[in-house]
Amino acid sequence: MESYDVVIVGAGPAGLKCAEILAQNDKKVLVLEKNKIIGDKVCAGGLTLKDLKLGIPDNIIQRKFNSVFIHTPHQDTEIKLDKPFIVTIDRKDLGKWMADKAKKQGAEIRTDSKATKIDEKTVIVNDKDKIGYKYLVGADGSNSLVRKYLNLSTDKFLETFQYLTLKRFKDLEVFFDPEKFGPLYSWVFPHKNLSVIGGGGILKENFTNQHLILKSLILEKILKITGKTSLILAQLSCKQL
Ligand SMILES: Cc1cc2nc3c(=O)[nH]c(=O)nc-3n(C[C@H](O)[C@H](O)[C@H](O)COP(=O)(O)OP(=O)(O)OC[C@H]3O[C@@H](n4cnc5c(N)ncnc54)[C@H](O)[C@@H]3O)c2cc1C
Incomplete structure (x- = not known):
């Protein structure tokens, strides 16, 4: 053996x-x-400064961002630095x-x-x-x-999902709104030739309701920005602890 x-x-x-x-x-x-x-x-492929310290080589980086737009029900904010602090990868x-x-x-x-x-x-x-x-x-x-x-139990179980669209968005954006998006957030992560739009963190017990709200909001956003001609490549769904 x-x-x-x-x-x-x-x-x-x-x-x-x-x-x-x-x-x-x-x-x-x-x-x-x-x-x-x-x-x-299934992953949005966003990496932050901490990950970049691992020495991620430039040739696998799809896009670099030195600003992030953060949206909440109370305000919209842009965080901007003088060098890239978030990148996307495949x-x-x-x-x-x-x-x-x-x-x-x-x-x-x-x-x-x-x-x-x-x-x-x-x-x-x-x-x-x-x-x-x-x-x-x-x-x-x-x-x-x-x-x-090992018989280890888990007390948290979240659902996340995302779409890939051929539209190449300019900005990297995250959306926080517990009522709409559950305890985590939604995201628009632009890659080289497509963008990943998703939402995560729906607790299992709220899944049906919040999933439907989130799905329609995300679709609405895609259509608003891209027009109805945009091709949605894939709908992916998965479970994440
Ligand atoms: C929709 C979504 C978007 C995300 N976006 C981001 C993001 O933008 N940035 C970020 O940092 N994180 C993101 N994450 C989280 C990230 O994907 C995880 O934190 C990360 O993948 C965890 O790494 P891991 O090595 O622990 O597990 P995984 O990446 O899940 O790797 C586990 C591996 O084990 C393999 N495997 C499973 N069972 C078996 C078996 N029985 N035998 C052999 N192989 C097996 C699987 O095929 C897989 O390759 C996202 C997650 C989701 C669901």
């Missing part, structure tokens, strides 16, 4: 950074990713960059490899291959199998 010091379930940013650090410290590391492509995930580009860094340190990454069962010493991959571990890292996102195996 194959065996590793550490098996990391999930090749998202958390799993890949963890793999890079552990491999750098001479651990034999395997990352399991259920998808064929790393980073293909998660697949980020995933590839992070995976390359982890591999460079010696981590092994297997895509198309879903952890389907866990016990105290092994992980079963794709219902057939058994892999041994000394340590197991659960970096498998909001529906984590590792969390379920």
